[in-house]
Amino acid sequence: MYLRSFLFLIAFFISTNAFAQTAADSVFIRKIFDEALTNGQSYKNLDYLSNKIGGRLSGSLEAEKAVQWSRQLMESYGFDKVYLQEVMVPHWVRGAKEKASIQTGKTKVEVPICALGGSVSTGKTALTANIIEVKTLDELKALGRSKVQGKIIFFNRPMDPRHVQTFIAYGEAGDQRRQGPSEAAKLGAVGVIVRSLNLFQDDFPHTGSLRYDESVPKIPAAAISTNGADKLSQMLKTDQNLKFSFEMHCQTLPDVKSYNVIGELRGSEKPNEIIAVGGHLDSWDLADGAHDDGTGCTQSIEVLRLFKSMNYRPKRTIRAVMFMNEENGVRGGRKYAELAKTNNESHVAAIESDAGGFTPRGFGIEGQPDKIKALQNWKPLLAPYGLHDIGPGHAGTDIGPLGEADKNATLIGFLPDSQRYFQYHHASNDTFDKVNKRELELGGASMAALVYLLDKYGLDGGK
Amino acid sequence: MYLRSFLFLIAFFISTNAFAQTAADSVFIRKIFDEALTNGQSYKNLDYLSNKIGGRLSGSLEAEKAVQWSRQLMESYGFDKVYLQEVMVPHWVRGAKEKASIQTGKTKVEVPICALGGSVSTGKTALTANIIEVKTLDELKALGRSKVQGKIIFFNRPMDPRHVQTFIAYGEAGDQRRQGPSEAAKLGAVGVIVRSLNLFQDDFPHTGSLRYDESVPKIPAAAISTNGADKLSQMLKTDQNLKFSFEMHCQTLPDVKSYNVIGELRGSEKPNEIIAVGGHLDSWDLADGAHDDGTGCTQSIEVLRLFKSMNYRPKRTIRAVMFMNEENGVRGGRKYAELAKTNNESHVAAIESDAGGFTPRGFGIEGQPDKIKALQNWKPLLAPYGLHDIGPGHAGTDIGPLGEADKNATLIGFLPDSQRYFQYHHASNDTFDKVNKRELELGGASMAALVYLLDKYGLDGGK
Known part of the structure; x- marks a missing residue:
């Protein structure tokens, strides 16, 4: 046996455990994408939200319908817990x-x-x-x-x-x-x-x-x-x-009672550690709000649905959060953070999808350098799905207040391709027909892949 | 002075030249993208080709119009040489x-x-x-x-x-x-x-x-x-x-005389070394053929226009090639290869754009491992523009025959995001309205950036 072969064998035995882990993760992430690309439901759900409910500015009847719809949808999927967080929102009308x-x-x-x-x-x-x-x-x-x-x-x-x-x-x-x-x-x-x-x-x-x-x-x-x-x-x-x-x-009417809508899969080992994934349920009134941010809502629900469909039981508690009132007040984001603090909740991470339903490119992270590094270490598992851009960046408006309330929470923004977004953003052409099914479903799968890794390994060195 | 500092200094002096080179390249590539994103003309040209000429199956009147149009367009840009390569093509009609x-x-x-x-x-x-x-x-x-x-x-x-x-x-x-x-x-x-x-x-x-x-x-x-x-x-x-x-x-009529259309910027130092960039001018008859492959034609012309607009004088000869008859015969691709052999031409590389005008993701390469490696070494310069996927892959149908005729030519396929392509490919909805201006212009800039590096350094270790 030549020396190089010997050294290689030593290296092999040392790293076998890490290899095995990575191989299993690679297989699991592949399954997430397979399920999303063959049976993904983000597109079908976004069709309903966009075309049956439509534009849903805070305080509007449509916003209320969106609350009820998203609650019922998550209940129909059999998530462990689905509930509302009451929040007063501004009511501006055009x-x-x-x-x-x-x-x-x-x-x-x-x-x-x-x-x-x-x-x-x-x-x-x-x-x-x-x-x-x-x-x-x-x-x-x-x-x-x-x-x-x-x-x-x-x-x-x-x-x-x-x-x-x-x-x-x-x-x-x-x-x-x-x-x-x-x-x-x-x-x-x-x-x-x-x-x-x-x-x-x-x-x-x-x-x-x-x-x-x-x-x-x-x-x-x-x-x-x-x-x-x-x-x-x-x-x-x-x-x-x-x-x-x-x-x-236009005029501003009195505040209206509204809600964040939350669905959970309860953690089997560390139920008190939370990984939240969300988007905002409200939109501007000029269009469907398909890309901004029906996308984020349906993808977040899809993350939990994907896990359910694969019979994956998370170690930590995974939450899909539909924040209310991102567009003109961030009251839902603030209420979520306030209640997280009141209830002494501990968030490992919060991921927000609020940049459109386009092809995934990566994740932008607000957090401590060692946690950014930990996320970057997963690049080899995520790159096969086009997720190359993983580094510091703006995470999301709704999860910003949580970052203030829970200093240990790493905030992550899902980054889809950004070329088309500002053609539709906040305008009357932000409609469902601008969304491509595959691009949208890949987004839900990308977030699910990251949530899976966060759930399995956390961000404190594999605990 | 500590040892580590000393070693660092040594390393610094050794690599200063490389650093300076890289910094200049980074600046130049940034300028290419700036020009494409502010004054890019691919979109305007594709509008003309798609909407004023339309579907252009080999042998059709529209294909002939596309030949004349692309020749005149390249002449209007003042390229050093614009010429046609005669080729007989099949004439099938629906x-x-x-x-x-x-x-x-x-x-x-x-x-x-x-x-x-x-x-x-x-x-x-x-x-x-x-x-x-x-x-x-x-x-x-x-x-x-x-x-x-x-x-x-x-x-x-x-x-x-x-x-x-x-x-x-x-x-x-x-x-x-x-x-x-x-x-x-x-x-x-x-x-x-x-x-x-x-x-x-x-x-x-x-x-x-x-x-x-x-x-x-x-x-x-x-x-x-x-x-x-x-x-x-x-x-x-x-x-x-x-x-x-x-x-x-449908029926097949007698073959028709048609043309490849070629524009050149002549190399200042090594005019006999060619870097070709191309797409195919013919399309199916059911639609405009905007994505397949009006895109590749207008982007290839744009590569040369970008260099002209920046007063960049290439060392090697840069060619934009509009291949005729990719869809049902590859006669143009074969003619190009045949003439390259007859004329003893030497191609450093040929790049084909024939995968739609979507956001750039990288390049697929057919060539010797050391040349693939050389291309991958440029990743740090290309990654800021979303060009991460650089590795072995199918290059392009039109340039395939050239690879046979000139074994030293490295064949490269431009890889845009592929999610939407097969919704439009070869169907009556492959129309100009499916193209996004920014995505299209980024493609031309991506190819220009690669051509710039190929021109400056070649693929034989910086010669």
């Missing part, structure tokens, strides 16, 4: 469809807008004023009160198309929508129009929440489609004194 | 739209079919006969002549949905379409119906080439939609004696 037009001389051009979530109305009639285009909040501030007073401010900085990961571009451009209205109001503006956070040129306005600063007047704010924004910008170049006119009848 | 129905008792159910490419017609009227369902060629052979004689054979083995890489499923199921008709004819069958090679349940029949064995009679063969196949299979369970009837008026 009212009659918005209208907007640009007037220059005798020309009047209509452009597609929609109210930003939470905006006040323009009153009973349209608001008409001169409009000033800016690209940044700093540019607005530099104008000063004298130039802004009485005007509408038009934020027109496009998302940067150069980011391959489009959520970075969304993050960079989002200040216009979130802070823009109150920053403009501070300088006396009467209204705000924001270029839609959309990477494509089209006629869909994209809504989304604004954040009013309570110390300044609330002024009406709307998103304009990317084509509309270009049109407006072009017309402003030839007539700085053109008038912009828009009419919105 | 004729009047196909019809098919299932008859059981007094019930007649129409089902969607389309002739397989190259099929003979059913004659002037419909062909009606009993039909036998089989799943495999072996199952057919086991039936024997006594059972098959005078019947239509129905191949109904679905693509296996469990393969994450869907081309594997296509490869496994393809024998039914390619060999099925002649294998059935050998046993006296009068016609063949093949389940569409489609991973989704819908009403689109998917065409594609069959291979007639010249030693047996040519019998008419069609694809049936996946829903239609399920319907037929279900009805056969209750009535084995039902009649299947289909009518097709």
Whole structure:
């Protein structure tokens, strides 16, 4: 026997146990994907949620229907426990469809807008004023009160198309929508129009929440489609004194009682250690909310269904959480964290799927470096399914508060391919027909594979 | 100075050159993607090819228009040389739209079919006969002549949905379409119906080439939609004696003169070393052929346009090749290889994009192990763009003959995400609206990044 062979044998015996473990894991993960790709039910369930229930903004009848539907669905799957967490949510309504037009001389051009979530109305009639285009909040501030007073401010900085990961571009451009209205109001503006956070040129306005600063007047704010924004910008170049006119009848009604919806498979060995996987049940009102975030809900339920169908009994407690009110308040996420603290719950990890039902690419992690490392060690088991991007990243809005409440919880965001997301996000074209069955089912399987590893090994070195 | 620091410094000086090289490459590749994501023209060009020219089966007027269009487009970009390679191609025509129905008792159910490419017609009227369902060629052979004689054979083995890489499923199921008709004819069958090679349940029949064995009679063969196949299979369970009837008026006309279309940027240092990047200009006749393979053509032209726009002067000669007749003959691919041999050309590599315009995932390579290794060494430069899957794999049908003619040429297939491809492939829904601009442009940039590295370093250890 040559030395190299001998050394190889030694190495072999040392690592046999690890190999055996890995081989079993590889087989189990393959079975998860086989089940999802042959009998996956995310697509069928998303069809129901999108087409039979539809858009489900917090406080709406549809949101209530979605609560009941998801509870019944999880009960029908025979999960060990299905329950609701009561939470009061905001109730903003859009009212009659918005209208907007640009007037220059005798020309009047209509452009597609929609109210930003939470905006006040323009009153009973349209608001008409001169409009000033800016690209940044700093540019607005530099104008000063004298130039802004009485005007509408038009934020027109496009998302940067150069980011391959489009959520970075969304993050960079989002200040216009979130802070823009109150920053403009501070300088006396009467209204705000924001270029839609959309990477494509089209006629869909994209809504989304604004954040009013309570110390300044609330002024009406709307998103304009990317084509509309270009049109407006072009017309402003030839007539700085053109008038912009828009009419919105949105209002905020009293808070409404709603719920997070939770299903559980109880852990056989460590029932008090929880691995949560979730999405948000509410959506904007303009469309089905198929990608945002019907996807995350149906995939999360699917994770538990996959385990049930494979007769896999987890060591730890696995939870599917449908958070309520991600879009305009995060009340469900905060309530979940509050109750986790009250009940002294211990979360190993929480995984959120809120980036669309596209082909899986990996997971973004918020957590201690050793835990990120532990997750990265599973790359060889996950790479065969296209899950290569495993590293630090934003995890999810709903699970953020849990990270504050339970410092030991590792927060994980499911990362699907991001190229198409911002064509549909918060717009009336976020509909079921934009979802591909295989891409969606692969997402549920990817999360199930990770939950399986988290359940089996934890994140504290295999305990 | 501690030993470790010293060793580190040594290592640093040794590798500084490599680091500097890598940093410059990283910057250049970033610029390629920036240009593609801000000013990419693949999408605009594909719009023209798909919507102004349309389906372009070999020998058709549209194929001729596509030749002229792609030549003019490359000339308009100012490539160093644009030229045609004459090649005779088959001229098969579908004729009047196909019809098919299932008859059981007094019930007649129409089902969607389309002739397989190259099929003979059913004659002037419909062909009606009993039909036998089989799943495999072996199952057919086991039936024997006594059972098959005078019947239509129905191949109904679905693509296996469990393969994450869907081309594997296509490869496994393809024998039914390619060999099925002649294998059935050998046993006296009068016609063949093949389940569409489609991973989704819908009403689109998917065409594609069959291979007639010249030693047996040519019998008419069609694809049936996946829903239609399920319907037929279900009805056969209750009535084995039902009649299947289909009518097709396709025919093969004399060969037609056509062309490969080639554009070049001439190498500044090693003009005789060629790096080719290509797709096929012909498509099936049922749709635009946007994904198959308008994508590959416009992306290949884009690779050269990107270099021109960045004032990058390649060391080696870079070629964009629009191959003619991939779908039903590979005559263009064979002509290209033949002329490469005649002209003593030396190809470093040939890259083919013929898997759709979806988000890039990597490259599949046919070549010597050391060259595959050399390509894998570039992973750190390519991974930031989602290009993780770099390893052995099928490269492309058009460049296959070149691999035979020039044994030193490394063949590379561009690998986009494969989940959606077989919903559109060879069917009437392979249209421009199924293409996402960002996904398409990322493909052109991915190929340009690889061509840049191949041009700069070659595959023989950095020469």
